Amino acid sequence: MRAGRRGIERLNIVEKILARASGEKEVSPGQIIDAKVDKAMMHDLTGPRVIDSFREIGVKRVWDPERIIVVFDHDVPPSTIKAAELQKKVRNFVREQGIKYFYDIGRGGVCHVVMLEKGHVKPGELIVGADSHTVTYGALGAFATGVGATDMAAVLATGSIWLRVPETLKFEVSGKLQKRVYAKDLILHIIGMIGAEGANYKAMLFSGQTIRDLGIDGRATICNMSIEAGAKAGIIEPDEKTIKYVKERTGEPITPIRSDEDAEFTKVYEIDASRLEPQVAIPPSVDNVKPVSEVGGIEIQQGFIGTCTNGRLDDLRAAAEILKGRRVKDGVRLVIIPGSQEVYDRALKEGLIEIFIKAGAIVCGPGCGPCIGISRGVLADDEVCISSANRNFVGRMGSPKSKVYLASPATVAASAIKGKITDPREVD
Amino acid sequence: MRVEGKAVVYGDNIDTDVIIPGRYLVLQEPSELAKHAMEGVDPNFPQKAREGVIIVAGRNFGCGSSREEAPVALKHANTKCVIAESFARIFYRNAINIGLPILEASLRDKVSEGDLLSVDLVSGIIENKTRGIKIQAKPLPPLAIEIISAGGLTRYVRKKLGLE
Numbered sequence: 001m002r003a004g005r006r007g008i009e010r011l012n013i014v015e016k017i018l019a020r021a022s023g024e025k026e027v028s029p030g031q032i033i034d035a036k037v038d039k040a041m042m043h044d045l046t047g048p049r050v051i052d053s054f055r056e057i058g059v060k061r062v063w064d065p066e067r068i069i070v071v072f073d074h075d076v077p078p079s080t081i082k083a084a085e086l087q088k089k090v091r092n093f094v095r096e097q098g099i100k101y102f103y104d105i106g107r108g109g110v111c112h113v114v115m116l117e118k119g120h121v122k123p124g125e126l127i128v129g130a131d132s133h134t135v136t137y138g139a140l141g142a143f144a145t146g147v148g149a150t151d152m153a154a155v156l157a158t159g160s161i162w163l164r165v166p167e168t169l170k171f172e173v174s175g176k177l178q179k180r181v182y183a184k185d186l187i188l189h190i191i192g193m194i195g196a197e198g199a200n201y202k203a204m205l206f207s208g209q210t211i212r213d214l215g216i217d218g219r220a221t222i223c224n225m226s227i228e229a230g231a232k233a234g235i236i237e238p239d240e241k242t243i244k245y246v247k248e249r250t251g252e253p254i255t256p257i258r259s260d261e262d263a264e265f266t267k268v269y270e271i272d273a274s275r276l277e278p279q280v281a282i283p284p285s286v287d288n289v290k291p292v293s294e295v296g297g298i299e300i301q302q303g304f305i306g307t308c309t310n311g312r313l314d315d316l317r318a319a320a321e322i323l324k325g326r327r328v329k330d331g332v333r334l335v336i337i338p339g340s341q342e343v344y345d346r347a348l349k350e351g352l353i354e355i356f357i358k359a360g361a362i363v364c365g366p367g368c369g370p371c372i373g374i375s376r377g378v379l380a381d382d383e384v385c386i387s388s389a390n391r392n393f394v395g396r397m398g399s400p401k402s403k404v405y406l407a408s409p410a411t412v413a414a415s416a417i418k419g420k421i422t423d424p425r426e427v428d
Numbered sequence: 429m430r431v432e433g434k435a436v437v438y439g440d441n442i443d444t445d446v447i448i449p450g451r452y453l454v455l456q457e458p459s460e461l462a463k464h465a466m467e468g469v470d471p472n473f474p475q476k477a478r479e480g481v482i483i484v485a486g487r488n489f490g491c492g493s494s495r496e497e498a499p500v501a502l503k504h505a506n507t508k509c510v511i512a513e514s515f516a517r518i519f520y521r522n523a524i525n526i527g528l529p530i531l532e533a534s535l536r537d538k539v540s541e542g543d544l545l546s547v548d549l550v551s552g553i554i555e556n557k558t559r560g561i562k563i564q565a566k567p568l569p570p571l572a573i574e575i576i577s578a579g580g581l582t583r584y585v586r587k588k589l590g591l592e
Contacts, residue, residue: 032571045453049496056582058591075454082454132494132518148496148522150581157585162571196441197488201517230491230516285441373450391492393445395468400449 012263013237014168014203017143020257021126029167029266038125038142039067040155043111044083045074045372046130046148047090053153062097063159069101069120070094071111076367079375109340109366112136112308116220117342119249123238124257128155132227133308133390139219140246141238141256143203146227166203166232167266169194173208175274180424182318183218184310184388184408186210187225188279190271192289200230202266205259210273211236216245217314224309225390228286278423281406283392292411292423302385303334303416304397305409307371310388311339313346315409320352322413322427323359329419334361334412335377337369361416373397379404386415429549429576431508431529433480435556437541440486442469442512444519447490447498461497462504477505482545484535485512490519499523509547511535511554511565524572525581533565549576 011019015027022033042050047070054062062068070090078084094102101120108114112133115121123141128134130152137144147161155161171190191198204226211219219236226234236242238256246254277291305311305319316338328334336356338344344366347353356363370377371389378398379385385397385404392404407415410424417427446468448461455461466473483489483502489512490498499522502510509529513536523530529549539545543558550573552565568576578584586592 032569046494046496048456053582057585057589059589080454086454086456130494132492134494146494146518148494148518148525150496150525151521154581154585158589196491197514197516200488200514230488232517373445374453378451391443391445393443393468393492395449396445398451400468 009260010262010264012168012259012265013141013205013235013257014143014233015165016257016259017124017126018163018165020124027165029165031165033163033165034160035126035163036160037128037155039069039120039127040152041069041071041111041115041127041129041131041134042152043070043074043131044072044076044087044090046152048086049149050130050152050156051089051093053150054156057153057157059157062099062156065098066100068099068156069115070099071103071108071114072105073108073110073367074372075374076105107341109338109343110308110311110368112224113311113339113343116140116216117249117340119246122246122250122252122254123242124255128152128161133224135227135231135234136220136224136308138223138226138233138235139216140242141236143233143235145233164201166201168203168205169199170205170207170265170268171271172268173206173210173271173273175210175272177210177273177276180410181276181278182408182410183214183221185276185279186273187222188281188289188406189276191225191229191287192279194229196228196285196287197230199226202231203233203235204229204231205265206234206236212239215314216241217312220312221309228390278408278411278425280411280421281392283403283405284394286390286392286406292407292421295405295421296423298405298421299384300332300386300415300420301383302377302379303332303412304370304377304385304387304389305412306337306339306369307389308339309390310409311337311343313343315388316343316347316352319409319413320355322410322417322424323361324355326359326417328360328416332416332419334359334416335364335369336361337364338366340366370397386412386421388412430546431482431549432544432546433482433508435484435539435541435543435545436473436476436481437539438469438483438485441488441491442485443492444490444495444498445492448495448501453495453497458500458504461501465501465505474505477507480506480508482508482547483510484539485510487513489515491516494518496522496526499526499528503528509549524575527576527580529576531565531568533563535563538563
């Protein structure tokens with residue numbers, strides 16, 4: 001399929017974005033390119049090491065202070081003196097370099113929620129972030145990928161990065177999702193299907209009517225978890241929903257990039273989502289996915305709703321639908337963390353927060369919370385948590401002897417009420 | 429570039445959370461991070477690694493987060509090289525960027541825990557001295573060798589920018 005030189009009219013969205021970013025007419029998978037970065041993002045936890053490497057490179061000024069976004073979210077407000085010191089170091093760097101977009105504690109929220117809602121992501125852009133879940137921004141048709149601290153330091157110094165053009169896997173999804181089945185269930189199903197390295201070094205393009213029917217929040221969930229299959233990027237072709245969302249958030253010009261009509265893909269998967277059940281990823285790997293009907297009954301001590309995967313308004317709405325007028329079971333704590341100040345504010349106005357409080361959940365201020373295993377809900381030995389986050393690795397949320405199951409916010413909410421993993425469709 | 433050490437063997441999907449759990453990321457100091465290297469899967473690793481080891485693993489080594497602390501912790505725990513059947517892409521870049529040698533090869537049934545390995549990083553030839561066999565790893569891409577030879581990405585960028 002790839003034999004011979006392809007016409008430039010047959011490129012897919014990933015190749016077109018990378019061609020534009022590297023100033024080439026066309027690029028093909030496997031090619032190493034030197035690409036210009038449109039935006040660079042870092043947070044409180046990766047920032048300090050980025051700064052050290054930046055100093056080591058020895059450039060005085062960052063390449064463009066208006067293209068760098070810094071968000072504090074991983075340990076906010078800081079839980080230790082050490083974390084507070086590291087945040088101070090990043091704050092000082094932001095000031096020293098005149099970085100224009102800085103979301104300090106109380107001003108933003110989870111970086112991958114903030115980046116979308118504050119208009120820092122536009123279709124067709126190349127964005128790198130010092131965080132693996134940077135792939136989230138593909139929800140708006142950008143090519144976005146996570147890098148380590150030293151790679152990010154090199155980007156801050158030069159504004160460019162070397163990339164290998166990835167092969168692209170296309171996931172064509174059709175069929176209407178059943179009631180109480182969500183984007184999260186779909187992406188868990190896909191990861192279960194292709195495995196934890198099923199897309200390693202590759203890009204995942206999600207398309208089809210089911211994807212077009214999703215709102216931006218659901219699309220963000222899908223792209224967010226593409227990294228759990230090893231993907232370099234997850235991406236959705238921009239449509240009228242994308243353009244509307246972006247225009248509401250930035251006055252900057254938008255130049256969307258879409259796949260050519262005859263674009264080629266390394267592999268195409270066709271998925272019928274109409275019969276999909278709620279899914280659960282069983283520890284200790286994200287690709288160990290089963291329908292909730294096969295996992296039901298496992299007792300839990302904690303539920304967690306939030307994160308860059310499922311801390312957006314639609315997620316809180318889905319949880320509230322189940323928690324309204326009900327109580328979290330005794331012996332279970334339910335931690336709910338809105339993904340951003342904006343999500344928090346809107347959830348308050350819609351009455352969602354009141355529903356959560358009356359249900360006996362604890363609502364914390366925007367941030368990553370216990371997902372990263374640092375604070376606000378870490379687990380003790382032998383405890384079991386069902387979480388709307390993205391990783392269930394050993395020790396991810398605390399004790400190496402604890403267990404984390406991954407599911408949609410609705411499944412987490414239903415499980416918190418029953419005290420055991422529960423199909424949200426069993427709750428009216 | 430040749431490294432030598434005893435093999436420490438792990439399975440598939442060794443993620444960055446078990447290589448260095450999130451709660452230690454504030455430590456920053458490489459020597460402090462090294463004390464917790466592989467804690468999630470093998471708390472004795474730092475002791476095993478003291479004399480210098482080569483990690484041998486299965487598929488998708490280093491999957492998960494972008495934390496550069498993962499290769500940093502391994503390197504400073506005295507890991508001479510990581511040989512895995514495949515690596516997650518961010519870990520792969522990070523390891524090269526900070527100068528932790530890595531190679532792709534399948535060593536299932538060819539290496540046991542404790543075997544003495546000698547690795548030529550440029551040719552990709554792995555010698556299991558305990559068993560007296562040689563295995564050819566996939567050679568590193570030219571750009572990776574260039575970055576490693578420069579002494580890591582920061583030095584590589586410094587050279588590119590004419591700062592040294």
